[in-house]
Amino acid sequence: MQPFAIFWHKQTIILEQALNRLITNGEVGISVLNGKTIGFSLQDLPLDVHFVCANERIFVLSATNKPTDVDIKLKSMVFISLLHGEDLTELLRQDKISIHGDVKTAQLLVDLLKEVDIDLEEIASKYTGDIIANQLGKLTKKFNPTNMESNNPLEIIKDGLTALLINPIKFEQYKHKNS
Amino acid sequence: MENTTHFGFKQVATNDKQSLVRDVFNSVAGKYDLMNDVLSFGAHRLWKRYTIASSNVKDGDKVLDIAGGTGDLAIEFRKKVGDSGQVILSDINAAMLNEGRKNLINKGVFGVEFIQLNAEYLPFDNSTFDCVSIAFGLRNVTDKDQALKEVYRILKPGGCLLILEFSTTDSALLKKLYDFYSFNIIQKLGGIIADDEASYQYLAESIRKHPDQETLKGMVLDASFDFCEYHNLSGGIVALHKGIKV
Ligand SMILES: C[S@@+](CC[C@H](N)C(=O)[O-])C[C@H]1O[C@@H](n2cnc3c(N)ncnc32)[C@H](O)[C@@H]1O
Numbered sequence: 228m229q230p231f232a233i234f235w236h237k238q239t240i241i242l243e244q245a246l247n248r249l250i251t252n253g254e255v256g257i258s259v260l261n262g263k264t265i266g267f268s269l270q271d272l273p274l275d276v277h278f279v280c281a282n283e284r285i286f287v288l289s290a291t292n293k294p295t296d297v298d299i300k301l302k303s304m305v306f307i308s309l310l311h312g313e314d315l316t317e318l319l320r321q322d323k324i325s326i327h328g329d330v331k332t333a334q335l336l337v338d339l340l341k342e343v344d345i346d347l348e349e350i351a352s353k354y355t356g357d358i359i360a361n362q363l364g365k366l367t368k369k370f371n372p373t374n375m376e377s378n379n380p381l382e383i384i385k386d387g388l389t390a391l392l393i394n395p396i397k398f399e400q401y402k403h404k405n406s
Numbered sequence: 407m408e409n410t411t412h413f414g415f416k417q418v419a420t421n422d423k424q425s426l427v428r429d430v431f432n433s434v435a436g437k438y439d440l441m442n443d444v445l446s447f448g449a450h451r452l453w454k455r456y457t458i459a460s461s462n463v464k465d466g467d468k469v470l471d472i473a474g475g476t477g478d479l480a481i482e483f484r485k486k487v488g489d490s491g492q493v494i495l496s497d498i499n500a501a502m503l504n505e506g507r508k509n510l511i512n513k514g515v516f517g518v519e520f521i522q523l524n525a526e527y528l529p530f531d532n533s534t535f536d537c538v539s540i541a542f543g544l545r546n547v548t549d550k551d552q553a554l555k556e557v558y559r560i561l562k563p564g565g566c567l568l569i570l571e572f573s574t575t576d577s578a579l580l581k582k583l584y585d586f587y588s589f590n591i592i593q594k595l596g597g598i599i600a601d602d603e604a605s606y607q608y609l610a611e612s613i614r615k616h617p618d619q620e621t622l623k624g625m626v627l628d629a630s631f632d633f634c635e636y637h638n639l640s641g642g643i644v645a646l647h648k649g650i651k652v
Contacts, residue, residue: 236637281652282564
C-alpha cells in the first residue's frame with residue numbers, strides 16, 4: 228500500500244463531495260466539462276488526481292487508465308495563489324503552471340476549485356510527511372463528512388479506533404502524535 | 407474440469423454453487439449481524455461507513471444495493487437520497503432479505519424497497535441507477551463477470567459501482583495472523599455462537615478464492631466500466647473498488 232494513501236483518499240472523497248454539493252445546489256454548472264477527464268498534480272506533493280466529469284457529476288480519482296483531455300501541473304504555492312485569485316493566464320505566461328490541453332477547460336476547473344467550501348489551502352500547505360498522522364486526527368475531524376460536527380471526546384476516541392481498524396500500521400503514528 | 411467452479415476450497419458443479427451458497431446464508435441469516443460484529447470486531451461498520459462516504463450519492467438519487475443482506479448500506483443510502491430518491495435493498499436469499507426487512511423496521515427506517523434477485527440477472531432497464539453497491543456479496547456470485555456487466559448496463563452515465571469485499575493483504579505478518587484467525591478462530595466461533603462451523607468455514611475459504619485487488623479491477627474494466635480504482639482498508643484485508651460509467 229502506498230504511504231498515506233488512505234489519508235489522500237479521504238481528502239479526495241471530501242473534495243469530491245464538496246464539488247458535487249456545489250453542482251447539486253445549482254451554484255455552478257459543469258455541462259461544458261461533461262465527458263472530460265482532467266489530470267491535476269501538485270509537483271511538490273504526492274498529490275496527483277484526476278477529475279472525471281460525467282452527466283453533471285464529478286469524480287475525483289487518484290489514477291486513471293485513460294488519457295486525459297487536459298493536464299495541469301503546478302507547485303502547491305502556485306495553487307494557493309490561484310485560490311487567492313491570481314490570474315491563470317498570467318501564471319501560465321510566467322511558466323509557473325503547465326497546462327497540456329485546452330486552457331479554457333483548465334480555467335473552469337480552477338474556478339470550481341475556488342468555489343468549494345473546504346479549505347484546500349490548508350490541505351496543500353500543511354502537508355509534510357511528518358505531520359500526516361497528526362492531520363489524520365485534525366483534518367479528518369474537521370472535514371470528515373461522517374463526523375464533521377463533532378468536538379466531543381467520545382468522537383475523538385472513535386477517531387482513534389477508526390484509525391486502528393481502517394489502517395493498523397498508521398495507528399502507531401496516530402497514537403504517537405496525539406499523545 | 408469444465409462446468410465446475412469453486413465453493414470455498416471445494417470444486418463443485420457450476421449449477422450447484424448457487425444453491426450451496428443459498429444454504430449457507432439460510433443457515434447464518436438469523437445470527438448474521440451478531441456474527442459480523444463479533445468476527446470483525448465491529449470493523450465492518452467502519453468499512454461500510456467508508457463505502458458510503460465514497461459513494462457520491464446525493465439527494466434524489468436512485469441506488470441499488472445488491473446482496474444487501476441485513477441492510478446496513480441501504481439504511482445509510484436511504485438517509486442520503488432523501489424522500490425524492492429511491493433505494494432498493496436486494497438479495498438472492500429470502501431469509502437474508504427478511505432479516506433486512508426486520509432490521510430496517512426495528513431501526514425505524516422506511517421507504518426502502520425490497521427485491522429478491524440474482525446479481526447475474528438484474529430486472530431493470532438500462533441506465534436506471536446512479537449508484538449500485540455490493541458489500542461482501544460478489545465473492546458468493548457464481549458468474550462475477552456477468553454480474554458486473556449487468557451492473558454496468560443498469561447504471562446511468564455518471565453512475566458508479568461500489569464493491570466492498572475481502573481482499574489480499576501485502577503484509578506478511580498481517581497475512582499470517584489473518585490466516586490463523588480465519589481458519590481457526592472464525593470457524594470455531596461460528597460453531598459456538600451460530601452453531602454452524604461449516605458455513606463459517608465456507609465464508610473463510612471463499613475469501614481466499616476471491617480475486618485480488620488488481621484482478622478485480624481488471625474485471626470491472628472488462629465489464630466496460632470507463633474507470634476503476636480501489637482503496638485498501640485494514641491493510642488490504644478489505645478493499646473498496648469504485649467503477650465509473652461515463
Ligand atoms: C456476507 S452477506 C453480505 C450482506 C451485506 N451486504 C453486508 O455487507 O452485511 C452476502 C450476501 O450475498 C447474497 N448473495 C449470494 N449470492 C448472491 C447472488 N448471486 N445475487 C445476489 N445476492 C447474493 C447472500 O444471500 C448474502 O445475503
